Amino acid sequence: MKIVIITIGTQGDARPFVALGRRLKEKGHDIVIATSDNHKELIETSGLTHAPLRSDFAELMAKEHAALDEGHPFTIGKKVSQVMTTWMPLWAQQGWEATEGADLIIGSGSGTVLGASLSEKRGIPFVQTQFMPLTPSKEIPPLWPSPKKRMPGIVNFLLGHLVRLIVWRVLANPASIIRKELGLEQFSWMGPWSSEYGDSGNRYILYAYSRYLLPQPSDWRSDRIAVTGNWFYDQADAWIAPADLVAFLESGNDKPIYVGFGSMRTGRSEEFTRKILDAIRKSGRRAVVATGWGALAKNQLVSADERIFFVDSVPHDWLFPRVSLAVHHGGAGTVAAAARAGIPQILLPFVADQFFWRWRMHEIGINPVMLDRKTLTSEQLADVIHMAQGSRFLKAAKILGEEIRSEDGIQAAIDTLDKWGMFRETPVKTKEKKQAEPAGL
Known part of the structure; x- marks a missing residue:
């Protein structure tokens, strides 16, 4: 067919x-x-x-x-x-x-x-x-x-x-x-x-x-x-990780967190970036930050802080099992990838169904607080990063990961x-139509 x-x-x-x-x-x-x-x-x-x-x-x-x-x-x-x-x-x-x-x-x-x-x-x-x-x-x-x-x-x-x-x-x-x-x-x-x-x-x-x-x-x-x-599009087996990223992930006594907002953009990228970086530092955690398409201002993504590693993009199926938490925009694909990895999530939605997934992850018990990106403070995000590492959220995320991987x-x-009969030689028809050239073409 x-x-x-x-x-x-x-x-x-x-x-x-x-x-x-x-x-x-x-x-x-x-x-x-x-x-x-x-x-x-x-x-x-x-x-x-x-x-x-x-x-x-x-x-x-x-x-x-x-x-x-x-x-x-x-x-x-x-x-x-x-x-x-x-x-x-x-x-x-x-x-x-x-x-x-x-x-x-x-x-x-x-x-x-x-x-x-x-x-x-x-x-x-x-x-x-x-x-x-x-x-x-x-x-x-x-x-x-x-x-x-x-x-x-x-x-x-x-x-x-x-x-x-x-x-x-x-x-x-x-x-x-x-x-x-x-x-x-x-x-x-x-x-x-x-x-x-x-x-x-x-x-x-x-x-x-x-x-x-x-x-x-x-x-x-x-x-x-x-x-x-x-429907996972997996790349982990074929993707070759940069040596400096691998070294960063393997250093330290704990797994870093992930922060990234994919294809999202904002008209206040510099202010948003300052909040995110300040929150990471205040949390005391190491972090892998994916720069994405523009939500984060790239002119600020330069740091002498050895606890933050910046990367353009990394396959989620490779990275997420190597981090302890995902802070992201709430896109359906990112939600699913982090859930499969069995890690807690903090969602800062921008548009559409991202707000729904923020609510749903909170309902399931792996998103501690339904944060509002527009009113977010660095102190607030740092507190929730710390909260997300609590045993209740770690346990809920682990169980969810095992279920999705099954x-x-x-x-x-x-x-x-x-x-539904879609692979039959004569599948179910929606409606018989004469296959003439469309009138407007």
Whole structure:
């Protein structure tokens, strides 16, 4: 079978699909990943086929760091929607070309509507994938507003639908362009969930996070929705660590902590960096600090302090088992990697689902305090770093790590696709369509 995976975002978004794609290829499938040219090398060196899909979220985040710093989801969503609108005509064309001869389309995040629309046009199955819980449920709070405590089930359920509708209205314009370019009927004002792709319709979703991080709610359809476990893209066996990093990790009487904020950016990077470095020094701990894309001001990341080691980036699966704590932004991939390593976490979220994972890690018992990045002080962070090394948090993190390491999320995802009939010679169709050239191309 030819399987086309559509993913939009940073390398953190692309890597799980490369991991899934490699396993699917081992089983004899032809795998194409349609995404930004920024990820072409990652995909092709993994033995998979890259198809271009114009998008540069790194550039977008660099331009809109002020919106990120504000952290309001609607402000960020509006900015993203404006940029995506300029990409949509080309997305429709490139997506159509990438899915020529495809038997199955898998789509995630901002590529979900594109994938669903292409599958509808071609009359082939579509499976949505996500790294955060988006289906409304009585058992879990919505991604926004930021959870602070448990609420009544009906409130969770109604808020989940409301938030999803608001997100749809923010992104409806780019989606309408895709539908127009492909010659398809527009979704209703309520969005795709009111159509055949809705919660009670012909819609399949794989949630690629561990049930130990968040169990599958009982009010999700088990015949259409599955929490599979994380799809880890491991590099530890192939990555050669710099000698000075190895020496730093092996020096001292205790493991250092990790501090890094990945692809996040902020308009107050110098102030934020001072707080982080001061907190590390006040904590008395050694630290490996990953400089990332811009949350930390690189002009300040020079220190005569032998207790802090700066590095551009390190594979999490290699580094996290060698540190005692991870201080990070709360991205789903970083949360999963630190959880698998069995170490406590301190989350300082910037945007989107990061606030949800901050709450969830606190609920599980491995994130001691739900800190607010905007009001954070160095003294506060230093105190929480010390608190996170307490026996209660260490024990909870160790148990969680053992549970996650017992899973094979990728195999579970493949088994689920098989159970859903996606690998049959004549798979379940979404809708019969005449495969004519899209009207707008």
